[in-house]
Amino acid sequence: MTTSLFFVQLINGLQYGLLLFLIASGLTLVFGVMGILNLAHGSMYMVGAYLAWYFVQQTGSFTLSAVISAIIALLIGIVVERTLIQRLYRRNHLDQVLLTIGMIFVFNALQSILWGNDPLGVQVPDAMSAAIPLTDVVEYPVYRLFVALLCVAIAAIMYYMINRTRLGMLIRAGESNREMVECLGIDISRLYTIVFAIGVMLAAVAGVIAAPMSSIVPGMGEHVLIACFVVVVIGGMGSIKGALIGALLVGLVDTFASVLLPQLSSMMIYILMAFILLIKPQGLFSS
Amino acid sequence: MLFNNRTERYFVWVFFPLALLMPLFLEQNTFYVSKLTTVMIFAIFVMSLDYLVGRCGLITLGHAMFYGLGGYIFVMIAPEYEAVNFWVYTFYICVIAAAVALVIGFLVLRTSGIYMIMITLAFAQMTYYFFSDSLDFGGNDGVFIYVKPDTSLFGLSLFDLENPTHFYYLCLLSLFNTLFFFRLVTRSRFGRVIDSIHENPGRTTALGYNIFVFRLMAYTMASALGAYAGYLFTLQYGFVNPSMLAWTTSGSALVMSILGGIGSIYGAILGVLVYEGLHFSLEHLTEHWLLFMGALIILMVILFKNGIAGYLEKLLERR
Numbered sequence: 001m002t003t004s005l006f007f008v009q010l011i012n013g014l015q016y017g018l019l020l021f022l023i024a025s026g027l028t029l030v031f032g033v034m035g036i037l038n039l040a041h042g043s044m045y046m047v048g049a050y051l052a053w054y055f056v057q058q059t060g061s062f063t064l065s066a067v068i069s070a071i072i073a074l075l076i077g078i079v080v081e082r083t084l085i086q087r088l089y090r091r092n093h094l095d096q097v098l099l100t101i102g103m104i105f106v107f108n109a110l111q112s113i114l115w116g117n118d119p120l121g122v123q124v125p126d127a128m129s130a131a132i133p134l135t136d137v138v139e140y141p142v143y144r145l146f147v148a149l150l151c152v153a154i155a156a157i158m159y160y161m162i163n164r165t166r167l168g169m170l171i172r173a174g175e176s177n178r179e180m181v182e183c184l185g186i187d188i189s190r191l192y193t194i195v196f197a198i199g200v201m202l203a204a205v206a207g208v209i210a211a212p213m214s215s216i217v218p219g220m221g222e223h224v225l226i227a228c229f230v231v232v233v234i235g236g237m238g239s240i241k242g243a244l245i246g247a248l249l250v251g252l253v254d255t256f257a258s259v260l261l262p263q264l265s266s267m268m269i270y271i272l273m274a275f276i277l278l279i280k281p282q283g284l285f286s287s
Numbered sequence: 288m289l290f291n292n293r294t295e296r297y298f299v300w301v302f303f304p305l306a307l308l309m310p311l312f313l314e315q316n317t318f319y320v321s322k323l324t325t326v327m328i329f330a331i332f333v334m335s336l337d338y339l340v341g342r343c344g345l346i347t348l349g350h351a352m353f354y355g356l357g358g359y360i361f362v363m364i365a366p367e368y369e370a371v372n373f374w375v376y377t378f379y380i381c382v383i384a385a386a387v388a389l390v391i392g393f394l395v396l397r398t399s400g401i402y403m404i405m406i407t408l409a410f411a412q413m414t415y416y417f418f419s420d421s422l423d424f425g426g427n428d429g430v431f432i433y434v435k436p437d438t439s440l441f442g443l444s445l446f447d448l449e450n451p452t453h454f455y456y457l458c459l460l461s462l463f464n465t466l467f468f469f470r471l472v473t474r475s476r477f478g479r480v481i482d483s484i485h486e487n488p489g490r491t492t493a494l495g496y497n498i499f500v501f502r503l504m505a506y507t508m509a510s511a512l513g514a515y516a517g518y519l520f521t522l523q524y525g526f527v528n529p530s531m532l533a534w535t536t537s538g539s540a541l542v543m544s545i546l547g548g549i550g551s552i553y554g555a556i557l558g559v560l561v562y563e564g565l566h567f568s569l570e571h572l573t574e575h576w577l578l579f580m581g582a583l584i585i586l587m588v589i590l591f592k593n594g595i596a597g598y599l600e601k602l603l604e605r606r
Contacts, residue, residue, distance in 0.1 A: 031401070037401050037404065037405075084585065084589075087589055091588075093346055093400055093401055093404060094346055094545070094549070095588050095592075097346065097348065097404060097541065098541065098542060098545055098584060098587075098588045099584070099585055099588040099589075101538045101541070101542065101584060102542075102581045102582070102583075102584030102585035102587075102588065103585065104581070105577050105578070105580050105581025105584065106577075106578055106581035106582060106585070107581075108577055108581075109575050109576075109577035109578035109581060110578065112575065112577075113578070222534065226409065226412045226534070229405040229408060229409055230409055232405070233402065233405050233406060233409065237401060237402065237405075263420070265420075266416035266417075266420055267413050267416055267417055267420075270409050270410065270412065270413035270416075271413075273406075273409055274394060274410075277394060277398070277406065278394065281397040281398050281402075282402070283402075
């Protein structure tokens with residue numbers, strides 16, 4: 001592998017990892033605070049991508065479409081939490097798995113009713129359609145760099161929010177002791193609604209910004225969900241820091257494996273996961 | 288008596304005689320016979336999952352891995368153009384699947400709860416991608432089976448696997464045996480330790496049992512049975528493909544097992560019958576059957592916690 005190819009793969013891996021982090025952080029946040037395993041999390045990623053496509057068709061602007069999609073995702077999150085997820089708090093894992101599988105079915109059916117089953121595509125926004133030449137033959141698209149930077153920015157905002165704001169303080173308190181937070185006179189169910197909606201929005205935003213880079217197809221949600229599981233299992237369920245490290249590891253391993261070991265590429269991340277589990281059954285940063 | 292309660296006894300006495308006579312009613316219609324055969328096969332699979340989830344408390348979302356492996360092991364070890372002996376290969380497949388389950392179980396059972404759900408799913412996806420990417424096994428198209436095994440035992444051939452009705456009876460017999468087998472297991476010393484682990488792992492450990500070993504044994508046993516179901520499915524349709532390993536197979540099996548009544552074992556048959564019945568009729572009514580199926584699952588979780596078996600028991604048992 002030449003240096004420039006290595007460099008390109010490195011950025012690709014980091015960029016894919018950062019995108020995975022965006023999705024996985026929502027999954028792990030919801031689990032960490034609310035103790036809910038949301039299998040329909042991947043469906044939100046899919047919904048984000050389809051919404052992005054729809055509003056780009058309607059408005060012609062990618063930025064506007066992204067904003068509208070994020071707001072709709074937030075609303076979906078609030079409605080789903082209020083009507084369905086709230087019934088799960090005192091139930092076991094099995095009920096959570098089942099109910100969220102039901103949600104996957106519903107979202108997949110709605111997707112096929114509303115948008116059909118043909119693959120769709122979103123144009124890269126004009127302002128970012130250029131590519132940066134790295135050598136004479138190798139160049140790197142600006143949009144992918146933008147995605148990487150955007151993910152870093154969102155991660156930084158999340159870090160700030162969780163560690164420095166009042167909402168973040170409540171989230172951390174909710175993570176360690178649900179009853180105590182309630183006793184202090186804080187409306188925990190409102191907090192849960194907010195956390196769940198933020199989780200849904202993170203997944204949907206990831207879907208929106210991934211839309212111009214990949215084709216929008218049915219089943220894209222499940223594919224990404226499984227990758228997120230690997231990320232949170234490696235990183236430790238409920239830990240945002242773990243999700244970041246896990247996502248970057250998965251992104252890099254997946255990208256380099258598809259260049260170096262094409263026969264094993266789609267299995268490589270699971271092998272990595274099994275290996276880490278052998279050493280640390282609870283993940284790298286379990287809380 | 289071998290039955291746990293009156294409901295189960297009624298069910299067995301109604302279901303199996305009816306199932307025995309069914310092909311007579313459906314004489315003209317091989318379509319329904321083969322549909323029912325698939326229901327039987329899936330009921331074996333769901334039953335093995337039900338034991339794991341309901342009796343051992345080991346929630347797995349990767350049980351389809353063994354279902355698919357049952358088929359793939361067969362195409363791996365059986366010669367392509369030569370009829371092999373069904374019973375011998377049943378033995379081979381169960382042993383190989385059990386060996387695989389022993390290794391996977393060793394890794395998976397180190398974790399519990401949410402982690403176990405995700406890790407079993409990830410292992411199942413790993414095998415899914417392995418087979419769907421592999422050129423040796425036909426990728427997404429899978430592998431065809433040209434020659435079905437013959438079922439002679441001591442020179443006596445009871446079933447002709449090419450004949451749908453014969454195949455139906457083979458599957459019915461297998462289903463009955465599976466139910467019987469699990470009844471024996473739950474009544475044995477082993478089954479009681481498993482129940483006690485489910486009830487209270489801490490206390491069972493304190494009584495001197497190594498709960499890891501017991502869980503591993505249960506996992507291995509259920510996985511081998513799951514592989515047997517997959518092997519039957521492969522023989523029925525004459526092919527194996529990666530969709531058998533897909534996580535949706537595990538997911539719907541889990542739904543069926545809950546629908547039937549988790550942990551009741553015989554409920555698996557009810558769950559599969561009702562789920563497949565709904566699936567079949569909704570599919571005929573609308574192409575968006577998935578929407579209704581999803582909504583039904585959600586409603587079921589919210590309203591119908593103990594499944595059909597639980598509901599029947601409430602109706603029939605007077606305490």
